[in-house]
Amino acid sequence: MSIPILRQGSYLIASIQSSPSDSEWREMGQQLAERVGKLRSRGVVVDVTVLDLIDSFAARTLREIAQTVKLRGAEPVIVGIQPDVAFSMVQLGLTLGDIETELDLEEGMAMLDAILRDGRTNV
Amino acid sequence: MDKGRRGKGNTEGLRQELVTHFRGERNSLRREWVHQMTAKRLLEGMTPQETEAEAATIYDTCVECLETAHYDSAEAYAKKMAERGVLRGMTSEQILGGMLTLRDVYGRSLFGKYHTDMARLAAALDVYEPVANNILAVVAMAFIRERENVVRQQQEAIRELSTPVLQVREGLLILPIIGLIDSLRAKQLTEQLLHAIRTNRAKAVVIDITGVPAVDSKIANHLLQTVDAARLMGARVIVTGLSPDVAQALVYIGVDLTRLKTVGDLQGGIEEADKFLGYKVDMVGSTIAAAMKG
Numbered sequence: 001m002s003i004p005i006l007r008q009g010s011y012l013i014a015s016i017q018s019s020p021s022d023s024e025w026r027e028m029g030q031q032l033a034e035r036v037g038k039l040r041s042r043g044v045v046v047d048v049t050v051l052d053l054i055d056s057f058a059a060r061t062l063r064e065i066a067q068t069v070k071l072r073g074a075e076p077v078i079v080g081i082q083p084d085v086a087f088s089m090v091q092l093g094l095t096l097g098d099i100e101t102e103l104d105l106e107e108g109m110a111m112l113d114a115i116l117r118d119g120r121t122n123v
Numbered sequence: 124m125d126k127g128r129r130g131k132g133n134t135e136g137l138r139q140e141l142v143t144h145f146r147g148e149r150n151s152l153r154r155e156w157v158h159q160m161t162a163k164r165l166l167e168g169m170t171p172q173e174t175e176a177e178a179a180t181i182y183d184t185c186v187e188c189l190e191t192a193h194y195d196s197a198e199a200y201a202k203k204m205a206e207r208g209v210l211r212g213m214t215s216e217q218i219l220g221g222m223l224t225l226r227d228v229y230g231r232s233l234f235g236k237y238h239t240d241m242a243r244l245a246a247a248l249d250v251y252e253p254v255a256n257n258i259l260a261v262v263a264m265a266f267i268r269e270r271e272n273v274v275r276q277q278q279e280a281i282r283e284l285s286t287p288v289l290q291v292r293e294g295l296l297i298l299p300i301i302g303l304i305d306s307l308r309a310k311q312l313t314e315q316l317l318h319a320i321r322t323n324r325a326k327a328v329v330i331d332i333t334g335v336p337a338v339d340s341k342i343a344n345h346l347l348q349t350v351d352a353a354r355l356m357g358a359r360v361i362v363t364g365l366s367p368d369v370a371q372a373l374v375y376i377g378v379d380l381t382r383l384k385t386v387g388d389l390q391g392g393i394e395e396a397d398k399f400l401g402y403k404v405d406m407v408g409s410t411i412a413a414a415m416k417g
Contacts, residue, residue: 079357081355081356082321083314083317083318083320083321083352083356084314084317085355086317086352086353086355086356087313087314087317087348087352089351089352089355090348090349090351090352090355091348095351096355101354101355101356101357102357103320103321103324103326103356103357103358107324107326107357108357111357
């Protein structure tokens with residue numbers, strides 16, 4: 001089963017349902033990169049709320065997806081990293097670089113709104 | 124420690140003889156013991172009645188140990204004594220001093236009894252000394268265990284009390300850290316903070332470490348991990364109140380501080396967070412404002 005990608009206004013929302021396989025991760029990245037151009041999306045939200053583990057592969061893939069999306073002209077944001085997941089990620093030394101992260105979908109969309117309204121806020 | 128020179132029956136007979144002797148001399152030896160402890164000021168904080176009752180029980184328990192070579196009752200009593208003693212602030216000098224005095228009193232009475240027969244005295248000491256040493260060990264261990272118990276309980280209490288995560292405004296948490304941070308506490312702090320970020324939907328966190336006297340590289344890295352983890356959950360972290368020593372230590376250790384946003388004190392940190400969150404604090408006709416004008 002591939003990861004559903006929903007269109008919401010000028011944003012795309014990739015809502016991860018359960019631990020995706022490596023090929024599902026890759027497919028999602030490809031799909032997002034394609035649709036950003038096709039639908040002229042301004043922002044992409046990747047929702048990882050249901051994941052109870054983000055390993056090095058997942059972290060790298062998320063980073064790559066975000067960078068690709070950015071190159072295609074949309075703002076990426078990753079939302080819904082759970083406390084325990086965040087803690088184990090930093091303990092494993094995994095980071096998402098300078099990619100924006102937010103608490104949940106709502107906050108993510110609000111942040112995209114703010115970025116697109118005011119230009120890039122660097123705080 | 125019995126040298127094995129004498130037959131077992133002989134030793135048993137001697138043991139019984141000593142028990143009978145100590146039972147017979149119970150009152151005079153006990154008085155002597157209390158007298159010596161009083162002279163050494165080991166009984167401070169105890170009423171004469173308490174002293175009387177405790178002394179009698181301890182005396183009898185020790186003789187019982189000598190008779191049966193079982194230390195269960197001594198262990199149980201020592202445990203109770205330690206619990207009461209530690210609770211009332213009795214020092215280990217008092218308890219151990221008391222037991223040492225009792226040991227001397229028993230020993231002296233043996234010298235008195237056998238001073239004409241050195242061989243018999245040596246045999247009696249062979250029987251008596253291991254028992255006395257065992258009793259002392261039992262009492263000392265009971266005390267140490269009780270102390271450790273108290274220390275553990277207090278550590279737990281401190282740990283629970285010392286990690287409050289407080290919401291100051293919608294979206295702003297503060298986490299004041301007081302006291303030394305060890306790895307366990309650091310882990311707990313992080314976990315509590317991350318869960319608080321989720322439940323309070325916080326966008327900014329001010330961690331105040333004014334009350335942290337020292338930071339080593341492990342703790343510094345843990346702090347950075349906490350900052351990163353909070354960041355992953357969409358909250359910015361500001362660290363405030365780094366003392367000169369802590370700041371110097373951090374630079375000296377060479378931690379990568381580029382990811383760490385620091386502000387001088389808690390007030391500054393909250394102001395910075397307010398700015399980021401879009402809060403503006405106005406002073407409305409307060410006494411402070413009036414005072415500042417005047």
